[in-house]
Amino acid sequence: MSEASARMHLRDYVADHDINVAIKMMVHSFxxxxxxxxxQTLERKFARYLTLPADYHALLISLLRGALRAAQREAAAGGATRDAQVKISGRVLEDKAREHEIADLSSLYSSAMFRSCGFAYDRANNVITYTST
Incomplete structure (x- = not known):
């Protein structure tokens, strides 16, 4: 299955991603x-095999966008003008991620998807900044 995934991507070698796809398919089938x-019990126990990092990143970006909209609504209700830059506490995303049993956000913060969506992470202050383009 890993080899088939590699061939579908026109590669002559099997990458880690291909192995993860094969594991996901086998566990999901079982x-x-x-x-x-x-x-239901097995899905909870094998969740880390059923969800690839890119899936987690997409979910976390969606949660972050929801927090962003809430922060923008709150600022508008307070009479603030719409800024090109919005800051969100990292704690907000951490709490939302924990609800989905995601503990490690470091791979999200360093991902291209995170940056391409206009987000930046300040580790020292635990603040996520969104800059509209």
Whole structure:
């Protein structure tokens, strides 16, 4: 399965991503063959195999955009003008991530997806800054 994934991407070698895709497919197939109540338990236990880092990043970006909209609404309700730059406490995203059982956000902060969406992370102050383009 890993080799097939590599070939689909026109590569002559199997990368880590190909192996992760194969594991995800096998675990998902196994879980799908179980009774519904067992499926739920297995999905929780094998969540790290069923979700790839890119999936986590997309979810976290979505949560971050929700926090951004809330911060912009709050600022507008307070009479502030719409700024080109909005700051959000890192704690807000950490709390939302914890609700989805995601503990490590460091890979998100260093990802190209995070930067391409206009976000920057200040580790010293634990602040996420959004700059509109």
């Amino acid at each position: 879980i799908g063959s179980q009774k519904f109540t067992v499926q």
